[in-house]
Amino acid sequence: MNHLPLIIKREYLNKVRNKSFIVMTFLSPMIMIALVAVVAYLSQINNDKKRTISILDETGVVGEVFENTENTTYTLISDTGFETAKELVKAKKDFGLLYVKKSSDTLNLVESVNFYSDESPSVSIISNLERKIEKRLSDIKLQNDGVDIAQIRASKTTVNIAQETFGGEKTSKIDSYLKLAFGGAAGYLLFMFIIIYGNMIMRSVIEEKTSRIIEVIISSVKPIQLMLGKIIGTSLAGITQFLIWLILGSVLLFLVSAIFGIDLMQIQSPQQDMINQAMASSEAQNIAQDLITGFVNLPILNLCVAFLFFFIGGYLLYSSFYAAIGAAVDNETDTQQFMMPIIMPLVLAVYVGVFTVIEDPHGTVSTIFSFIPLTSPVVMLMRIPFGVPIWQQLLSFAILVCTFIFTVWFAAKIYRVGILMYGKKPTYKELFKWLKY
Amino acid sequence: MNNLLVANSVSKSFGDFKALNEVSISVPKGSIFGLLGPNGAGKTTLIRIINQITMPDSGEVLLDGLPLMPMNIRDIGYLPEERGLYKSMKVGEQVLYLAQLKGLSKQEARERLKYWFEKLEIGDWWNKKIQELSKGQAQKIQFIVTVIHRPKLLIFDEPFSGFDPINASLIKDEILQLRDEGATVIFSTHRMESVEELCDHIALIHKSNKVLDGKLTDVKRQFKTNTFEVGMQSDNPEEVTRIIKEKFEVFPATFKNLNDDIKLNIKLPEDTSSNDLLSFLTSKAEIHHFVEVIPSANDIFIQTVKNN
Numbered sequence: 213m214n215h216l217p218l219i220i221k222r223e224y225l226n227k228v229r230n231k232s233f234i235v236m237t238f239l240s241p242m243i244m245i246a247l248v249a250v251v252a253y254l255s256q257i258n259n260d261k262k263r264t265i266s267i268l269d270e271t272g273v274v275g276e277v278f279e280n281t282e283n284t285t286y287t288l289i290s291d292t293g294f295e296t297a298k299e300l301v302k303a304k305k306d307f308g309l310l311y312v313k314k315s316s317d318t319l320n321l322v323e324s325v326n327f328y329s330d331e332s333p334s335v336s337i338i339s340n341l342e343r344k345i346e347k348r349l350s351d352i353k354l355q356n357d358g359v360d361i362a363q364i365r366a367s368k369t370t371v372n373i374a375q376e377t378f379g380g381e382k383t384s385k386i387d388s389y390l391k392l393a394f395g396g397a398a399g400y401l402l403f404m405f406i407i408i409y410g411n412m413i414m415r416s417v418i419e420e421k422t423s424r425i426i427e428v429i430i431s432s433v434k435p436i437q438l439m440l441g442k443i444i445g446t447s448l449a450g451i452t453q454f455l456i457w458l459i460l461g462s463v464l465l466f467l468v469s470a471i472f473g474i475d476l477m478q479i480q481s482p483q484q485d486m487i488n489q490a491m492a493s494s495e496a497q498n499i500a501q502d503l504i505t506g507f508v509n510l511p512i513l514n515l516c517v518a519f520l521f522f523f524i525g526g527y528l529l530y531s532s533f534y535a536a537i538g539a540a541v542d543n544e545t546d547t548q549q550f551m552m553p554i555i556m557p558l559v560l561a562v563y564v565g566v567f568t569v570i571e572d573p574h575g576t577v578s579t580i581f582s583f584i585p586l587t588s589p590v591v592m593l594m595r596i597p598f599g600v601p602i603w604q605q606l607l608s609f610a611i612l613v614c615t616f617i618f619t620v621w622f623a624a625k626i627y628r629v630g631i632l633m634y635g636k637k638p639t640y641k642e643l644f645k646w647l648k649y
Numbered sequence: 650m651n652n653l654l655v656a657n658s659v660s661k662s663f664g665d666f667k668a669l670n671e672v673s674i675s676v677p678k679g680s681i682f683g684l685l686g687p688n689g690a691g692k693t694t695l696i697r698i699i700n701q702i703t704m705p706d707s708g709e710v711l712l713d714g715l716p717l718m719p720m721n722i723r724d725i726g727y728l729p730e731e732r733g734l735y736k737s738m739k740v741g742e743q744v745l746y747l748a749q750l751k752g753l754s755k756q757e758a759r760e761r762l763k764y765w766f767e768k769l770e771i772g773d774w775w776n777k778k779i780q781e782l783s784k785g786q787a788q789k790i791q792f793i794v795t796v797i798h799r800p801k802l803l804i805f806d807e808p809f810s811g812f813d814p815i816n817a818s819l820i821k822d823e824i825l826q827l828r829d830e831g832a833t834v835i836f837s838t839h840r841m842e843s844v845e846e847l848c849d850h851i852a853l854i855h856k857s858n859k860v861l862d863g864k865l866t867d868v869k870r871q872f873k874t875n876t877f878e879v880g881m882q883s884d885n886p887e888e889v890t891r892i893i894k895e896k897f898e899v900f901p902a903t904f905k906n907l908n909d910d911i912k913l914n915i916k917l918p919e920d921t922s923s924n925d926l927l928s929f930l931t932s933k934a935e936i937h938h939f940v941e942v943i944p945s946a947n948d949i950f951i952q953t954v955k956n957n
Contacts, residue, residue, distance in 0.1 A: 215750050222746050226738065424733025428794065431700040431727045432750035434719075632702070634731075645664050 215433045216441050223445025227412070228452060237453050238460070245464040263307040265341075268297045270314035277348040298328060308333060310341060391597035392570060398519050398593040399565045402526055403558060409450040409527075410534035410554075413443055414547065417538025417631070426631045435628040440620075443531045511599060518596050518605055525612040526589025529619055530554060536623035539630030546637045561587035565594040573598035583608050585615035622647070653678040653833040654699065654802060659708035661694055668694040670857040671708070676802075676835060676850070681828055683848035683865070683946075684837040687954055690854045692837050693730070696804055699835075700727050712802070723752035726800035730807045730837075732791045734779045741775035744794055751798040758797065765793045769819070784811050792820060796827060803827060804835045809843060821847070841947035853950065855957050865946070872944040872952070876916045877926060878902050880909035880938030889933050896929070909937055 227233055264285045269275035278286035287306070289297050294311060301309040308329030315324040325345065327333065351361055375387075417439075420426045429438060537550040564587060568578040573595050582592040582600070588608050592600070629646040630638070638646075654676040661669040669691045676682045686692050697703045699710055701717055710717045712724060735743055741762065748758035766772045769789050779787055788811045796803065805824070809817040824847070828834055836848060844851065844865075852862035861868065879902070883889045890911055893899060900914040911934065917926055923941065930936055944952075 218746070218749055226735070230737075420733075420735075423736050424729075424731040425735055426733070427702070427729040427731060428727070428733065428747065428791075429750065430702050431725070431729075432722055432747070632697075648664075 214437075216437055216444075219433065219438060219441025220445040220448070223416070223442050224448050227416075227446055227449035233449070233453070237456050241457050241460045241464060245461070248465075263337075264304070265308055265310060266297070266301045266304070266306050267310045267312070268292070268294065269312045271312050273352065274312055274345050274348050277344050301328070312345075394515065395569065395594035395597040396566070398515075398523075398596075399562065399590040402523055402590055402593060403562050405450060405454075405523075406527055406530045406558060407555075409446055410531050412450070413446045413531050414534040414538035415544065416442060416446065417535055417627075418541065418544060418547075421539070421542065421631055421634075430631065435631065436620075436624040439532070439535050439624055439627050443528065443535060447527060447531070511596065514602075514605075515596055519593060521609055522589040522593050522612070525609065525616055529585065529589070529612065529616045530558070532616075532620045532623035536626040536630070539627040540633075540638050540643060541630075542634060542637070557586035558590070561590035565591050569594045569598075574600075579604075583611060585612045588612055651678045652676060653713060654835075655711045655714075656695070656699070657709050657711070659695065659698060659705045659710065661691075661698065661703065661705050667857050669698075669705070669854075672854065672857075672859045673708075674852045674859065674862060676833055678833055679828065679831060680850050681824075681834045681836055681848050683844045683851035684835055684854070685839075685844065685851055685946075685950060686854035688839075691857045692854055693806070695854065696727070696729075696806060696835070696837065699802075699804065700725060723798055724801045725804065726751075726795040726798065726802070727804045728791060728795040728806060728808055730810075732788065732811075734787060734790060734794070736780040737778055739775070740777050740779065740782070740790055743779065744790065744797065747794045748797045751800075753798050761797050761799075762793065765797065768823075769793070785813060785816055788812055789816070789820075792823070796823075800832065802833050802835065804837070806837045807839070808836070809838075809840065841945065841950060844946045848946075851946070853953055855954050858957075860957050861949070861953050868949060869943055872949050874916055874942070874944075875919070875921075876900075876914050876942040877923060878904060878938065878940050878942055879911070879913050879915055879926075879930065879936065880904070880906050881911040881913075881930065881934035881936050882908070883910055883934035886910040886934075892933060893930075897926075904938070906938055912938075914942060 262283055262285070264287060265278075266287050266289050267275055267278060268289045275288050278288075280286055289300065292300065294313075297311070298309060308327055311326045311328065313324035313326070327338065327341065354361060354364070420429070533554050537547055537554075540550065541547055561581065564578065564581045568575060568581075569591065572578065578591060578595060581587045582595050582604070589612065592605065592608050596605070625647045626643055652675045654674075656672060656674045658671045658673055659669055660667070660671055672691070672695060674682075674684075674695075684692050684695070694703065698705050699717075701719065701722065712721055738746075744762050745755060745758050748762070749755060753761070766774070769792075771786070771789060774782065774786070774790075779790070782790070792808070795805070803824075808820060808824070812820060821843075824834060824836075836844075838844060848865055850863065851865050851868060853860050863871075881889065890899075890913070893913065893915065897918075898916040900916070902912045902914040904912065906912070915926060917923070923939075927936070927939065930939075
């Protein structure tokens with residue numbers, strides 16, 4: 213008799229109806245959004261703070277380079293001594309006073325520039341002031357040496373290397389960032405999914421053991437059916453949670469940004485920053501175009517299909533381990549020693565993915581790791597956006613499937629024996645013996 | 650004889666440990682079969698093999714004359730010693746789920762569950778979670794789970810543990826009624842008084858081997874020692890006792906009675922009948938109490954286990 217659908221349904225409903233699951237599902241995106249909103253709001257307050265900086269320039273050289281910006285107003289003070297200026301600034305409640313002392317060598321102001329304020333200023337304010345003074349002084353020096361500043365300005369050039377594969381596909385830096393973002397997100401998502409829902413499976417196996425219902429259940433169904441039902445049911449619950457997060461997250465993000473009028477581009481991830489920098493160094497219009505073509509150039513279909521298959525394959529591979537561990541122990545504290553061998557290859561996969569795939573997506577290390585079944589789902593998902601030959605993907609997936617079949621068989625053996633074993637914590641040696649029961 | 654379940658030379662090892670050694674039992678249709686044995690003797694392993702939870706290394710188990718098949722799970726109801734239900738699942742849902750796993754349709758399961766809820770007077774528990782019930786209440790649910798699919802063969806492992814006397818007797822009556830309705834019951838317990846009360850066949854497993862089996866009355870006949878418990882009154886009890894001791898093997902006896910001077914267990918040789926003893930005694934003293942000593946299941950259990 214095939215009870216698999218029944219078991220899947222129960223496991224799914226049991227997870228989804230669980231109070232902590234519901235709370236987690238609806239609360240965590242709120243918390244995330246709230247966090248983002250708070251951070252954004254705070255940084256905005258910080259940026260919005262208007263400052264007035266007074267400048268007392270006794271040299272008469274640097275004063276005029278300070279132009280007012282949105283947040284900072286510069287006021288030049290003249291015809292007063294230093295002490296009076298200080299009193300004046302204090303009375304006006306300005307942020308601070310920049311004092312450039314008269315010096316014998318006007319062009320060497322190393323020790324004659326001071327900044328006075330109530331609160332100590334941030335590094336960025338000071339370095340901003342320094343930069344301005346330095347630039348002004350070097351300009352003057354250059355002029356004194358008879359160099360035409362305008363000419364120097366004109367000589368500045370920017371280069372943007374256009375990349376193209378031999379196959380004729382145009383690529384660009386942005387393209388690479390985009391690929392990296394997609395691959396990284398896919399790999400990381402799988403990693404998180406395995407850890408979160410693998411643990412959930414393990415706990416539910418332990419729960420069946422400790423509540424002793426297991427013997428009643430397996431007098432009705434085969435242990436492997438129960439195990440697979442558990443894995444699939446829990447995964448479906450996980451996918452449900454992810455979908456809800458995705459929908460809820462985007463709706464909330466949209467709402468928050470609409471209400472608070474926060475420019476979301478300002479608070480993006482590091483990758484986004486890189487793109488932003490790239491944007492700054494090139495013409496914005498070109499960038500936008502590059503982004504679009506880059507997106508179109510991504511092997512979207514390949515990416516989606518591969519994501520689906522490697523995600524499922526990798527997830528099933530690891531979750532069968534989790535189920536076996538749950539069956540082998542009596543309570544969660546005993547799981548530690550068995551968790552290490554599972555977490556290690558996962559973490560390794562993410563590190564390999566992050567460090568070698570970025571450096572060289574088709575290098576030896578990343579290629580090898582995209583074939584080893586324990587790391588291949590994560591590493592391959594990270595590589596695929598950079599274009600992996602189909603035969604490699606198929607081979608890697610075939611290896612994954614073979615391993616998966618083996619591990620499920622292996623896990624089912626341990627599961628079958630383990631769920632009926634109570635009392636002491638088994639050793640690896642004993643687990644090995646169980647395979648022969 | 651018409652046997653529902655037959656196990657032929659079933660053996661099972663776990664690594665180096667032999668849990669069952671060539672064990673054969675026959676469970677007659679419509680009987681209550683006591684599966685006895687000390688802790689760790691192999692009873693649970695045998696029960697798990699019957700339930701197809703574990704596979705035997707050798708030997709076979711026949712149900713209704715046919716080897717056990719996966720489809721037979723719906724013919725068997727099993728109440729394990731280590732009970733358990735999903736703690737956070739609601740009673741109604743849980744029983745429906747477990748009944749469906751046994752092959753009932755949802756509709757069927759729902760109707761039967763209502764019947765049992767009324768019968769055991771637990772109508773308003775449908776939406777309660779197991780963790781909200783007392784241990785005894787949960788046991789009742791577990792009992793329903795075991796019998797709801799009307800199996801031919803019911804296996805109860807210590808069914809009365811955790812029940813108060815009222816509920817224990819309620820469950821006992823239910824078991825007897827199920828038997829009367831045609832079910833066969835395998836009953837594993839350490840409580841010999843319930844074996845005495847319920848079982849008509851027994852098998853005793855000790856250290857992985859079956860050491861004893863048969864009809865309870867046959868086993869008792871096999872174990873009886875031709876001993877009689879006698880209570881008498883006499884003017885000269887010492888003298889009478891001395892004369893009896895000369896002729897027969899005698900042990901002291903303790904039983905409650907109104908001022909009997911002489912209380913003895915008298916073991917007769919093979920060729921002597923109870924009438925011979927009676928006529929011998931009537932000439933010596935006034936007999937108030939005369940009964941054959943029948944070994945209790947408890948005695949048989951202890952004696953068999955000690956001798957092996």
